[in-house]
Amino acid sequence: MSRNFILFATSNDIVAEIRKTVSNVGYCIVRGLNLGNFGETERNQKLFDFLSQLGKLTNHKNDDELKSTFWDIKYRGDDYASNNDITFSEDVGECPLHSDSSFSENPEQYLVMYVVKTANDGGNSLFLKSSDIVKELSKTDIGSQYLHILTNNQYPFKTPKSFDDKQGVIWGNILSANTPMIRFRDDCLYKGISENQEKVTQEMLDALDYLVNLIKNSNDIQEFSAQDDDLIIVDNANGLHARTDYTDKSRHYIRARISI
Ligand SMILES: [Fe+2]
Incomplete structure (x- = not known):
């Protein structure tokens, strides 16, 4: 598989590289942000500052809280799972190809996911260009x-x-x-x-x-894997994304969406 979608956070022109790579490939990974040792609030603030260079992050409650911008993609626990109608982002397992916010008037250009912890048994990303x-x-x-x-x-x-x-x-x-x-x-x-x-x-x-x-059944579906501390950026306007199956309940991603 081509590795040209992996970019390094230390690059001088990282924002332009992200835009170009996502436009050409459909997705990219930004590696080397070194956010793994920060607490949640500080990490999310740093993510917010970095991602704001790309566009406007969606705040789902229209407040100024970072927690309304960043959403944990993580298994919520057996109790929660048995008492709630849980979504793909709150559960383990595969998720079929889709675009985010398809039911909104203006779906965002970018879906981004910061990888806190990968699954030990799959959960790779899939992408299919429109x-x-x-x-x-x-x-x-x-x-x-x-x-x-x-x-x-x-x-x-x-x-x-x-x-x-x-x-x-x-x-x-x-x-x-x-x-x-x-x-x-x-x-x-x-x-x-x-x-x-x-x-x-x-x-x-x-x-x-x-x-x-x-x-x-498309033969054009691309699969790629990420590692801890990676930031995945996906074209949400011109392609579909999904994830492969996994059972590891400790997998933890953080999601945000960006309009340009
Ligand atoms: Fe999604």
Whole structure:
């Protein structure tokens, strides 16, 4: 595997390198931040200062608290798991390819994850470029027809309960005709469709089913692994991400999202 996606925090022009690498490859790792020995507050402040060079970090509660900007991706414990409707970020195991904030009006450009502790049995990152999905769809007549449907119709994305109690639906294109933009999370889409069946045609549903299958079986999915103290930066506008399976309950990442 090419290692050109690994950048070093000591580089003079690290911010420009991050932008360029994420734009070309779809993701990068910044290595050597040396934040592993700081306490949580100081580490998150340093992460905030570093990441603010890339854009505006999403604060999920619109307050000034760092804890509303950085989210622990970590198993929450057996008690919590048995008493709550837990999300992928609160559980171990694999997670399917998706883009973050697909149910928001303006999904962020970057997803970032700081690695506190890797899993000892997997939990690698996966990435699939939207341009590879479009290329694959365009190879066949039926794929091209479905691509046309996917770019020319608004689909309903249901907001997950864990994100917003009000659970609204937003309508958006899964793929864009003029840019490599992709907005995709299949559980939100299928929930949105089940509540809006009268507004979704059979051909829209067929196109989505075809896309879901193509994404799952794509040969273009890239896999990469990180190490403790790495900062992973992923293109959330032009690609999908996922993680491979693992069972290690001590795996700990910290997530933030950045708009440019
Ligand atoms: Fe995600």
